[in-house]
Amino acid sequence: MRIRLASTLTLCLLAGLAIPLAAQEKSDVAASIRSLELKWTESYKQRQVEILSTLLAEDFVITVEDGSTYSKTGYISHSAEPSVHVEVAELSDLKVRMHGNTAVVTGAYHERGKSDGKPYEYHDRLTDVWMKTGGRWQVIASHYSVPVK
Numbered sequence: 001m002r003i004r005l006a007s008t009l010t011l012c013l014l015a016g017l018a019i020p021l022a023a024q025e026k027s028d029v030a031a032s033i034r035s036l037e038l039k040w041t042e043s044y045k046q047r048q049v050e051i052l053s054t055l056l057a058e059d060f061v062i063t064v065e066d067g068s069t070y071s072k073t074g075y076i077s078h079s080a081e082p083s084v085h086v087e088v089a090e091l092s093d094l095k096v097r098m099h100g101n102t103a104v105v106t107g108a109y110h111e112r113g114k115s116d117g118k119p120y121e122y123h124d125r126l127t128d129v130w131m132k133t134g135g136r137w138q139v140i141a142s143h144y145s146v147p148v149k
Contacts, residue, residue, distance in 0.1 A: 029098060030096040033130055033137065034096060034105075036130065037128065038091065039051065040052070040139065041091055043055065044086065045086045045089040047080055049079065053072075053076060054138075055138060056072045056075065057072070057131065057133070057139065059071075059072075059140065060139060060142075061141055062142040063142070064144050065122065065124060065144055065145060065146050083115060084115045085114045086111060086113040087113045088110060088111060088112040088113070089110075090109070091108070091109055092109075092110070093107045094107035101132040101133070102129065102131050102132075103129070103131075103137070104127065104128075105129075105130065106127050107125070108124070108125055108126070109123075109124045109125070109126050110122065110124075111124075123146070123147070124144045124145060124146055125144070125146075126143065126144050126145075128142045129141040
C-alpha cells in the first residue's frame, strides 16, 4: 500500500513538473516565431532576398489586400522590385498560437514607402502560418487584409 501511494505521489510530482516545462517550451518557441516574424519584416524592408528565401517554404503562398496570391518566387520578385522603396515596415499586436509543429500568428502590419515615386501607406491585419520541417521553422502561408473602419 505504501509503495503504491509513494508511486502515485511521485507520478503526480513529475506530472506537476512536466506541465510547467511544456508551457515554458511552448513560450520559448512562440518567442522564436516572433523573432522570425521580425526578421522577415526587416528582410522584406531591406530587400534581402537570400534571407527571405530561407524563411519561406518552397510551397509558400501569400494573399494580399486585393485578393491576389503569389508563390514564393512571385513574392520574392515583388520584394526585390527596385521601384518600391519601403520606408516603414512594422508589426504590432502579434499573437502566436502553437499547435505542435505549426504556429499561427495574427497581428497588425503597417507599411509606408514609395512605389514608382508615388507615396503609399498600408494598415493591414495579418495571419501567418509557420511550420517546423527539417528542423527549422518556415512560413507556409500568409494573408493580409485591410480592416474595415
